[in-house]
Amino acid sequence: MEWLFLFCIGFFAATLGSIIGLGGGIIIIPVLTFMSQHTGFFNEITPQCAVGISTVTIVMTALSAFFANRKKGTIAYRMGIYLFIGAAPGAFLGAFANRFLDFSEFSFYYGVFLIVAAGILMLKSRIRPLHLKMRTYQNTYIDNQGMTHTYIYSPIIGIPLAFCVGFISGIFGIGGGTLLVPGMMLFFGVPAIVAAATSMFVILGTSVLNTVQQIAYDHIIWLYVLFLIPGAWLGGIAGPYISSKIKGRTIVILLQATMIIIGIQFIVQSFME
Numbered sequence: 001m002e003w004l005f006l007f008c009i010g011f012f013a014a015t016l017g018s019i020i021g022l023g024g025g026i027i028i029i030p031v032l033t034f035m036s037q038h039t040g041f042f043n044e045i046t047p048q049c050a051v052g053i054s055t056v057t058i059v060m061t062a063l064s065a066f067f068a069n070r071k072k073g074t075i076a077y078r079m080g081i082y083l084f085i086g087a088a089p090g091a092f093l094g095a096f097a098n099r100f101l102d103f104s105e106f107s108f109y110y111g112v113f114l115i116v117a118a119g120i121l122m123l124k125s126r127i128r129p130l131h132l133k134m135r136t137y138q139n140t141y142i143d144n145q146g147m148t149h150t151y152i153y154s155p156i157i158g159i160p161l162a163f164c165v166g167f168i169s170g171i172f173g174i175g176g177g178t179l180l181v182p183g184m185m186l187f188f189g190v191p192a193i194v195a196a197a198t199s200m201f202v203i204l205g206t207s208v209l210n211t212v213q214q215i216a217y218d219h220i221i222w223l224y225v226l227f228l229i230p231g232a233w234l235g236g237i238a239g240p241y242i243s244s245k246i247k248g249r250t251i252v253i254l255l256q257a258t259m260i261i262i263g264i265q266f267i268v269q270s271f272m273e
Helices: 002-020 025-038 047-072 077-100 103-122 155-172 177-188 192-216 222-243 248-272
Strands: 137-142 148-153
Touching (some): 002 025, 002 177, 002 192, 002 222, 025 155, 025 248, 047 077, 047 192, 047 222, 077 137, 077 155, 077 192, 103 177, 103 248, 148 155, 148 177, 155 177, 177 248, 192 222, 192 248
Antiparallel strands (some): 137 148
């Protein structure tokens, strides 16, 4: 029964995660830790093991989402590479810090962060993308309604932002898109579907790095990974397909709702541990 449950969680987390660019770990981590602490299932899963299992699963989600998004032309590759340059060292540092993590304290602060970030994203229509006097690059994207979106991004802002994303990704075993997607939208005016696809591109790289470290720290229970991966792979394909059929505003609403719900869950979990 628990094996079917793992498959379904992998599929749901990957589908939702790849639609809004979060990777899926933000769902997998709370579910596994809750089941371990409050039910008779997965008793051997510690917070560190949940992070390790989630990290490996995110690799498969991001990989399948990458192939799907590449066909749809929604990945901003150059911007993604700059973001990965910042995210890579952050991911290493975050995975190392995870070994000493007090989950109750960090769960509380991270939950607060998610809710605040969702609130900022709600004000996006009133916030103009930054126009700073520094080296920038311009991209355009034509959405499924034929509208052309032009946005400008700066590596000087993107790389430090991505470092924070990588650090969060390494600590919590999540994709880090909760910060990266709103950051791209707020700072650079990137369309939601491009921000989500590019976020998954960056997450692919950071999750591979995190997986190497989690293997070295022996935080991965491979039997659970075996049943999560098929669902995650299918969800990573389904997510980009669904996102191409819905409006960008719908993706933003999904992102906001997910951040608020999971943020509340993290805060509640911090008081239960």
